[in-house]
Amino acid sequence: MKNIGIVTGASSGLGKGIAIEIAKGFDIDELWLIARRKERLVELGKEIYENYGVNVVLMSLDLIDEKSLQKISERLESQKPNIKILVNSSGFGVMGDSSEMNRKVQEDMILLNCKALFSLTNICTNYMSRGSGILQIASVAGFCPQPYFAVYSATKAFVLSYSMALSKELKKRGISVSALCxxxxxxxxxxICERDAKMENMIKKMFIKSPNFVVKRAIKGYLKKKTVIVPGITMKLLSIIEGLYIKQLSSILAYKIYKKFN
Ligand SMILES: NC(=O)c1ccc[n+]([C@@H]2O[C@H](COP(=O)([O-])OP(=O)(O)OC[C@H]3O[C@@H](n4cnc5c(N)ncnc54)[C@H](OP(=O)(O)O)[C@@H]3O)[C@@H](O)[C@H]2O)c1
Known part of the structure; x- marks a missing residue:
């Protein structure tokens, strides 16, 4: 059976960086790269094949469209591979006053960041086995409600909560789930985020990190099977203030109570 990796959002940023790290260091036969911009995927696919000898499957898909998920599902069903790693990195955020912003854009944000991430995760777990893993790209924005980033922070709270709970459910199958924040x-x-924003993102200016820094920590945390990965000391401190450890303890407690009574 073929061992594969699947990375969404592979055409840029964190998804692209993580795809390269997977090609470099993971024992897989094939890497499926998913995003809308085909030319970017072709470029990355070439780089990965030439430098690391890993076969690539390029899927130029809009994950907001249900038909795209169907295509992935059909391809998986026809090939029945073993998915070693799934990385859900496709996502976007827009800043501004939610009541004044375009509703369709905000709905698309929910469809991509939450619905597509859930659907693909749900589809892929059927093709995973002991030792497989899922890396979800959440955000520190998911730790608390953020005015003027209201819908985005809510989508990332969904990713974080869903992933933390799923990590407990999949433990019995030996599948890890990590949420990168x-x-x-x-x-x-x-x-995209600041395109129509009337304000400057001060937090961004003060604490911005390079994709390389975050990708390295993401892979390290994933390999250690950490449920939540928070790169950088400042964001770690922020996560403590915003109660991440209480959330983690609560989810362990909820799992133990469920197991005791079921
Ligand atoms: N950058 C940050 O400050 C930051 C911080 C915390 C979390 N994150 C999260 O990290 C993840 C990756 O973001 P990034 O920073 O790497 O930004 P990015 O460079 O803009 O990457 C976003 C990726 O999502 C893909 N994408 C967007 N819409 C899509 C659609 N409809 N269907 C399929 N793919 C789509 C894009 O590819 P195409 O345009 O080619 O489709 C691109 O590959 C996102 O989930 C983001 O929320 C980012």
Whole structure:
């Protein structure tokens, strides 16, 4: 059976960086790269094949479209591979006053950041085995409600909560789930995020990290099977203030109570 990796959002930023690290260091036969921009995927696929000898499957898909998820599902069903790693990095955020911002854009944010991430995770777990893992790209924005980033922070709270709970459910199958929660990272994310914003993101200016820094920590945390990965000391401190450890303890407690009574 073929061992594969799947990375969404592979055309830029964190997804691209993580895809390269997987090609470099993971024992896989094939890497599926997913995003909308085909030319970017072709470029990355070439780089990965030439430098690391890993076969790539390029899937130029809009994950907001249900048909895209169907295509992935059909391909998986016809090939029945073993998914060693799934990385859900496709996502975007927009800043501004939620009641004044375009509703369709905000709905798309929910569809991509939450619905597509859930659906793909749900589809892929059917093709995973002991030793497989899932790396979800959440955000420190998911730790607390953020005015003027209201919908984005809510989508990332969903990713974080879903991933923390799923990690307990999949433990019995030997499948790890890690939620990466970076602070601001210097990627194309802010081109979209700040496009229509009337305010400057001060937090971004003060704490921005390079994609390379975050990708390295993401892989390290994933290999250690950490449930939540928070890169950088400042964001770690922020996560303590915002009660991450209480959330983690609560989810362990909820799991133990469920197991005791079921
Ligand atoms: N940068 C930050 O400060 C930061 C901080 C915390 C968390 N994050 C999260 O990290 C993840 C990656 O973001 P990034 O920083 O790497 O930004 P990025 O460079 O803008 O990457 C976003 C990726 O999502 C893909 N994408 C967007 N819409 C899509 C769609 N409809 N269907 C399929 N793919 C789509 C993009 O590819 P195409 O445009 O080619 O489709 C791109 O590859 C996101 O989930 C983001 O929320 C980012």
């Amino acid at each position: 970076p602070g601001p990272v210097n990627t194309e994310f802010f081109d």
